[in-house]
Amino acid sequence: MSLTNGLPEHVGVYGGGRMGAGIAHAFLLAGATVTVVEASEPAAAAARARVEASLRTARERGKLAGSLADVAARLTVATAPAALAGCGLVVEAVPEDTALKRRVLATVAEVAPTARLATNTSSLSVDALASGVPVPDRLIGLHFFNPVPASELVEIVVGTKTAPDLVGDARAWVDALGKTSVTVTDSPGFASSRLGVALALEAMRMLQDGVACAEDIDTAMTLGYKHPMGPLRTTDVVGLDVRLAIAEHLARELGERFEPPAVLREKVAAGHLGRKTGQGFYTW
Structure with a gap:
């Protein structure tokens, strides 16, 4: 199911570090329900703290639509990947390691079999990462920039097997986040x-x-x-x-x-x- 602005109603983010927390922040501000998955309870607690601190900053700057409590209520932080079941989109935001990202994407594809998949890699090949996904046409690159809340750009990276309709949807998602997209083909370092x-x-x-x-x-x-x-x-x-x-x-x-x-x-x-x-x- 999608929101009126075209975003999936439920978005998952695998990885709650600085980038993952920023991505979660962006989707929360756009109205989505967000589930963040981390590797352990301490990491999950830290991820929640990052997102909530970012939301407080947004409120102070007048960029939060609705109350802080209402927006924060749409955030779930979990340690079990199964929490991503039912997501319409899951963004992988773990460290830049090909083997790790492949494992994460394969896990997400298993627990959320109907979700669109995105990788936040800043330089790794989308095609190489797609080799670990059962349906590689469901994967696209969404390269967010640090710090995500303040950055105006998202680089959309199109793999050779990425479905054309997914490219159009990704552009609409970026628009809904209030950011600007550039679209590049999968190549070393992108643009x-x-x-x-x-x-x-x-x-x-x-x-x-x-x-x-x-x-x-x-x-x-x-x-x-x-x-x-x-x-x-x-x-x-x-x-x-x-x-x-x-x-x-x-x-x-x-x-x-x-x-x-x-x-x-x-x-x-x-x-x-x-x-x-x-x-x-x-x-x-």
Whole structure:
């Protein structure tokens, strides 16, 4: 069943970390009932806290239609995948690991056999992930951006087996969320990650070579090219470990121009992962 705005009435999100919680937030604000699945009770409790904190922020900013209690009442957080039964759409939002995502998608396809499936991968092949799904035409990429509540973009990634009608539905879902979609074919890094990582890696090489400090490199892009945030600060927000994993994947797929610079590997090895650890290219 769908809501009047075209969204499925019941949406599942597998994974309640920063991205999964943000995706749940977006669907809740659009009027859907949302079920988030996490791996353990502590993780589930943390996921609920993230979503509820995000909803409180939305209320403070005047972006919440209805009372906080009413919107929060449409949120369920569970540890059993079976809680996703009956969902019209399930979005996978677990870490960027092909084997893990395949397992999750296969599980979702089993417990929610009629649901449309979406992966929030930022760089992995939708076709490769679809190989673990019994009906691969039900899978599409919905690449949300961090932080999801504030981001205006969703990248729709179309696999070779994705059903054409699913592409149209995905565009309608993004519209219903109040965001803008771009549609790309399944290719390494899609459009956003491929371009964003290329810029970030070059900024890191410039920092490593002593061309300028992080602040000045970022200012050159924010003031000179009107980017809302410089490539190094953006990397801190995304997570240096996430950027490293994507760069390594793109280097394997597209060649040495995406080879991660030493400064990125060194910071990740030292545990300096950006905003989430308090230290990256900046101190937070």
